[in-house]
Amino acid sequence: MKSVIGLVVGLAIATQATATELILYPVQIGSETVRYRTGIPTLNLETASGSVTVTPLPLDHNHATFGVAVYxxxxxxxxxxxxxxxxxxAGKPIPVLSREELQRRAKNRAAWSMVGIALLSGVAAAAVSTAHTTSQSYGNIRTPHGTYFWSSSYRDNSLGAVAAGATVAAGTAGIVGVQNRLDYTLGTLATDILQTTTIDPDNSYGGIVVIEKPSGIAAPYDVTVSMHLNGVEYPFTFRLTEQGKNKPAPFTEAAFGNHPRLSHSTPAPVPPTIAPATSSLPSQSVPASSLPPPAASSS
Incomplete structure (x- = not known):
């Protein structure tokens, strides 16, 4: 029995150890622009008839996943x-998963999670039992990782049987928790996954797109996802690779769609022009006879 427990636990540890953290890096292939928010890139392509933005999202079981918005x-x-x-x-068409397919897979993953909880619960219950041959049980269970055989024995009114019953109850609670998470996941898929929607002029719509994981192709590889809107194709390419490894070349400066800083300085006010003062009285001529005689000069 201990060997069975060790096999299951070892399998879980090995699965965690071999898992690598993959990430999607944007690859510049044309006139797309890129903007970053807290390290996450958003690519944009705009034409006379529409605009499309694509943001890479955390991978769904190593499936390339994107947030898409179209205008x-x-x-x-x-x-x-x-x-x-x-x-x-790698230049070969790959399916885009529909909401119905994603919901089917979500149910299957939840089913395997329930099986795993039930298996561990049964193994642990058998391990804590102190019975010998009073009541023997044998069985096997198939999982995506292989077939496991188990056996257990119980004796009524023993502390081991009580502990085994508590372990089974805990496993049942775990299965209920998985079911609750499944219900939440299915509800989220029903609203978030991209589905056929009518977009009126000057309106936008968006959702999540999940790409099928290719068989026989290991990361790193480039995945190109293209949106077709109003007869125009909007392609975007991303590299799926281990974080920090095999990163594509950085985008050019032109791809950032930079806008120069607007000048907010106010020019100095122009002082008003002051015209010279003029008399408002009419000019009058003075007769020469009225002027005093010039002073006599001394010789």
Whole structure:
């Protein structure tokens, strides 16, 4: 029994040890612009008929996942959904997963989680039992990682049986918790996954897009996801690789769509022009006879 427990625990540790943290890095392939927020890039492409932005999201079980938003600049309404999204990996088409497919997989993952909890619960219950041959049980269980065989024995009114019962109860509580998380996940998928929606002129819509994980291709690899809106293709490429490794070349300065700082300085006011003062009285001529005679000069 201890060997069975060790096998299960060892499998969990080995799975954690071999898991690598993968991340999506943007790759510049054209005239797209990029902006960053707390280290997360958002790419944008804009044409006369629309605008599309794509943001890489945390991977869903190593599936490339993106947040997509589109803006309709055309004069007519347009439908947009998963059917308007295509993807390629290493130049080969790769499926874009629908909401229904993602919900089916979410249920399956939850089922395997429940099986795992039940298996560990049963193994632990058998391990704490002090019975010998009073009541023997044998069985096997298949998982995605192989088939495991187990056996257990119980004796009524023993402390071991009480402990085993408590362990089984804890396992049942764990399964209920998994079911609750599944319900939440399915509800989120129903609202967040990109689905066919009519976008009126000057309106936008967005959702989550999940790309199928390729078989036989190991990271790093480049995945190109393209949106098709109003007859125009908007392609974006990302490199899926281990964090900090095999990073693509940085984007050019032009890709940042930089805008020069606007000058807010106010010019000095121009002083008003002051005209010379003029008399408002009319000018009068003085007769020469009225002027005093000039003074006589001494010789």
């Amino acid at each position: 309709n600049k055309a004069d007519n309404s347009v439908n947009f959904g998963v059917e308007n999204v295509t993807a390629t990996i």
